[in-house]
Amino acid sequence: MKRYGILCDGGDAPGINAAIRAVARKAFEKEDEVLGFLDGFTGLIKNDVKIITKSTVSGILPVGGSVLGISRINPFKNPKYIQKIKENFKKNSLTMLIIIGDRDTIVIAKKLADEGIPSIVIPKTIDNDIYGTDFSIGFDTAVTTISSALDNLHATASAHHRVMIVETMGRETGWLALMGGLAGGADYIIIPEVPYNLNDIAAHLENRKKEGKNFSIVIVAEGTPLPEEKKEKVEYDEFGHPINAKRRVGYFIMEELEKLTHIKARTTVLGYIQRGGIPTSTDRILATRLGVAAVDFADEGKFNGLVGVKEGKIVFNPLEEVAGKIHKADVKFYNLAKIFF
Numbered sequence: 001m002k003r004y005g006i007l008c009d010g011g012d013a014p015g016i017n018a019a020i021r022a023v024a025r026k027a028f029e030k031e032d033e034v035l036g037f038l039d040g041f042t043g044l045i046k047n048d049v050k051i052i053t054k055s056t057v058s059g060i061l062p063v064g065g066s067v068l069g070i071s072r073i074n075p076f077k078n079p080k081y082i083q084k085i086k087e088n089f090k091k092n093s094l095t096m097l098i099i100i101g102d103r104d105t106i107v108i109a110k111k112l113a114d115e116g117i118p119s120i121v122i123p124k125t126i127d128n129d130i131y132g133t134d135f136s137i138g139f140d141t142a143v144t145t146i147s148s149a150l151d152n153l154h155a156t157a158s159a160h161h162r163v164m165i166v167e168t169m170g171r172e173t174g175w176l177a178l179m180g181g182l183a184g185g186a187d188y189i190i191i192p193e194v195p196y197n198l199n200d201i202a203a204h205l206e207n208r209k210k211e212g213k214n215f216s217i218v219i220v221a222e223g224t225p226l227p228e229e230k231k232e233k234v235e236y237d238e239f240g241h242p243i244n245a246k247r248r249v250g251y252f253i254m255e256e257l258e259k260l261t262h263i264k265a266r267t268t269v270l271g272y273i274q275r276g277g278i279p280t281s282t283d284r285i286l287a288t289r290l291g292v293a294a295v296d297f298a299d300e301g302k303f304n305g306l307v308g309v310k311e312g313k314i315v316f317n318p319l320e321e322v323a324g325k326i327h328k329a330d331v332k333f334y335n336l337a338k339i340f341f
Contacts, residue, residue, distance in 0.1 A: 190253065205261050
């Protein structure tokens, strides 16, 4: 009999609970045990743990957030934390950790493996930037939220004849802005993977106006680089990532385009709305597949890897092959979107 410790790390994403449920139910089928650590690595450090039962995971499939809580800490910032993790791993007689997490989680898991703590990582992030999988849990729900927001903004943009700037999350990648903009009919998409020129965008918006289209919607990823002369002092989190919410990229784009076009513009920052809500059926199914696969791989003796999906098939990626890498937005979708600009 195996005993798994499950925890959630990083930002929340719709579908986490579906993954927790899948891990637990598959483990129970194999007569294995599952312990849940509350609030991510914080719970593992404090040994704040509870036994997962069928009752624990009953009814959580459609629920957003995480029934186990979640945290975004870097345990390797403090050597005492790593010692506590080792002690609590042994104290609870764990076979391995199953961690539902993001890019930073993979790096942590790789370092824990070097310390003798085995794990399997299940990818979840609305950013869809995890290398080794085509899609991460939460991405589809976030894209649905963004496209719905664009549907709503079309009405007010049209009524007031304005340019509406919509800023999405995305840290270093443009997956959310790209796919949300494509699904929501954005009139221009700005992402880190494709260089942009404000004068060209302004000319495009002016041409639309000349054609009788008296409003436009421009969607921009929060991690889009600013022009060299406009770069500001950036704050960083404990993993060394820029805190993009404070860069106000959407507002910068709005102000510059308003100057260039003399068309009134407004900015909507979708922010944490993108992370919330009920997971779509696509995310529920993905989370279920990945959760079950994680237990299956563990049962086969595979560990220290990321479980993912490639071209519809479940895959196992050794941590050393994916840690520190980024799944960039596929420019072929940008070229598709350009047809409708």
